[in-house]
Amino acid sequence: xxxxxxxxxxxxxxxxxxxxxxxxxxxxxxxxxxxxxxxxxxxxxxxxxxxxxxxxxxxxxxxxxxxxxxxxxxxxxxxxxxxxxxxxxxxxxxxxxxxxxxxxxxxxxxxxxxxxxxxxxxxxxxxxxxxxxxxxxxxxxxxxxxxxxxxxxxxxxxxxxxxxxxxxxxxxxxxxxxxxxxxxxxxxxxxxxxxxxxxxxxxxxxxxxxxxxxxxxxxxxxxxxxxxxxxxxxxxxxxxxxxxxxxxxxxxxxxxxxxxxxxxxxxxxxxxxxxxxxxxxxxxxxxxxxxxxxxxxxxxxxxxxxxxxxxxxxxxxxxxxxxxxxxxxxxxxxxxxxxxxxxxxxxxxxxxxxxxxxxxxx
Amino acid sequence: xxxxxxxxxxxxxxxxxxxxxxxxxxxxxxxxxxxxxxxxxxxxxxxxxxxxxxxxxxxxxxxxxxxxxxxxxxxxxxxxxxxxxxxxxxxxxxxx
Numbered sequence: 017x018x019x020x021x022x023x024x025x026x027x028x029x030x031x032x033x034x035x036x037x038x039x040x041x042x043x044x045x046x047x048x049x050x051x052x053x054x055x056x057x058x059x060x061x062x063x064x065x066x067x068x069x070x071x072x073x074x075x076x077x078x079x080x081x082x083x084x085x086x087x088x089x090x091x092x093x094x095x096x097x098x099x100x101x102x103x104x105x106x107x108x109x110x111x112x113x114x115x116x117x118x119x120x121x122x123x124x125x126x127x128x129x130x131x132x133x134x135x136x137x138x139x140x141x142x143x144x145x146x147x148x149x150x151x152x153x154x155x156x157x158x159x160x161x162x163x164x165x166x167x168x169x170x171x172x173x174x175x176x177x178x179x180x181x182x183x184x185x186x187x188x189x190x191x192x193x194x195x196x197x198x199x200x201x202x203x204x205x206x207x208x209x210x211x212x213x214x215x216x217x218x219x220x221x222x223x224x225x226x227x228x229x230x231x232x233x234x235x236x237x238x239x240x241x242x243x244x245x246x247x248x249x250x251x252x253x254x255x256x257x258x259x260x261x262x263x264x265x266x267x268x269x270x271x272x273x274x275x276x277x278x279x280x281x282x283x284x285x286x287x288x289x290x291x292x293x294x295x296x297x298x299x300x301x302x303x304x305x306x307x308x309x310x311x312x313x314x315x316x317x318x319x320x321x322x323x324x325x326x327x328x329x330x331x332x333x334x335x336x337x338x339x340x341x342x343x344x345x346x347x348x349x350x351x352x353x354x355x356x357x358x359x360x361x362x363x364x365x366x367x368x369x370x371x372x373x374x375x376x377x378x
Numbered sequence: 379x380x381x382x383x384x385x386x387x388x389x390x391x392x393x394x395x396x397x398x399x400x401x402x403x404x405x406x407x408x409x410x411x412x413x414x415x416x417x418x419x420x421x422x423x424x425x426x427x428x429x430x431x432x433x434x435x436x437x438x439x440x441x442x443x444x445x446x447x448x449x450x451x452x453x454x455x456x457x458x459x460x461x462x463x464x465x466x467x468x469x470x471x472x473x474x
Contacts, residue, residue, distance in 0.1 A: 049387050
């Protein structure tokens with residue numbers, strides 16, 4: 017067989033190609049099949065193992081994007097998950113994220129096309145994330161953990177290769193950001209006073225859920241010397257009202273990663289997550305003049321009507337429910353992170369799905 | 379090193395429906411022009427300007443402006459049917 021010759025795969029719907037082992041990475045780079053990093057070659061055996069781990073047939077449609085006239089098969093998802101370096105046991109998580117990405121509420125056609133360049137940010141909440149290999153403590157948003165790194169990468173590769181979200185095709189990002197390679201936040205067990213994210217969202221505590229948001233990159237929030245509730249809430253509010261964040265004053269959603277010190281102080285002083293969400297939703301309302309002083313022009317279009325409400329202000333988030341609070345990170349000096357969605361909710365909303373583990377694999 | 383067989387990660391088209399273009403007809407009578415503006419800043423003004431400009435070339439009787447709720451979402455089937463029933467010519471599509 018000639019190198020690179022396409023043949024019909026005997027056991028699958030995907031075509032197969034044969035390359036020299038020494039050149040397989042270059043072949044993938046040449047076809048724009050990677051994110052710029054080397055991949056694990058998706059051999060039929062590896063793909064089969066990925067599918068088996070989730071107990072799903074290769075031709076099962078796991079996502080549909082009608083605007084692009086494209087379906088995502090379990091096999092194509094598995095091929096890209098192998099390339100991303102996923103362990104087979106994490107494929108069920110990838111599938112849940114694909115399901116969320118293809119939910120019409122998420123609006124992935126817009127998310128994957130916009131000049132704003134959004135990441136596919138996965139927030140995972142579950143009763144045994146550490147047992148699954150996810151890191152939620154030290155360096156929670158950083159490198160070093162295969163599960164954190166590869167699940168998000170798999171989702172991006174699926175978007176690139178199956179849905180055409182590539183710079184040379186349908187991804188119109190002006191800048192993009194590093195979170196577009198991979199972005200996953202694993203939830204650390206919250207303080208005793210608080211419920212985990214999945215329970216806050218109405219799911220069972222025994223469930224493992226993925227919440228998918230289309231986001232900018234993380235913004236570090238530093239509050240290291242002011243150990244008061246008021247000080248921490250003021251810092252969170254300030255982060256949420258950066259006037260040059262596109263969704264401020266337009267009603268977007270926010271993922272707030274509460275670091276160790278901040279969550280302890282808030283919880284121990286009797287602040288519930290709901291009280292924090294309610295406070296921040298109100299405190300983050302901004303006036304047109306505040307935005308205009310930063311050079312922002314008020315929009316009065318169908319999708320972004322920035323006419324102030326009766327109090328003369330604009331909502332940064334329209335509801336406390338648009339603030340997703342998640343706990344992560346280890347003890348340190350006092351850090352949290354603010355991860356805003358890249359655009360108002362008229363374009364995209366967060367979607368949460370339950371991970372359907374094959375019974376014997378979890 | 380030897381050879382390695384891998385599976386194609388890209389979308390591979392299967393059983394594509396054949397889609398044909400709507401037939402083009404000469405517009406000779408009073409013409410209704412519909413504009414689908416994507417709701418981005420200035421889209422309505424720009425596309426309306428284009429539609430008004432057609433008066434120089436066509437007997438335009440009416441211009442319908444249809445605003446989408448979001449630039450990123452397509453119009454739904456009901457909206458498409460409504461516009462198709464009312465308009466002879468539809469202008470759509472605008473980038474940033």
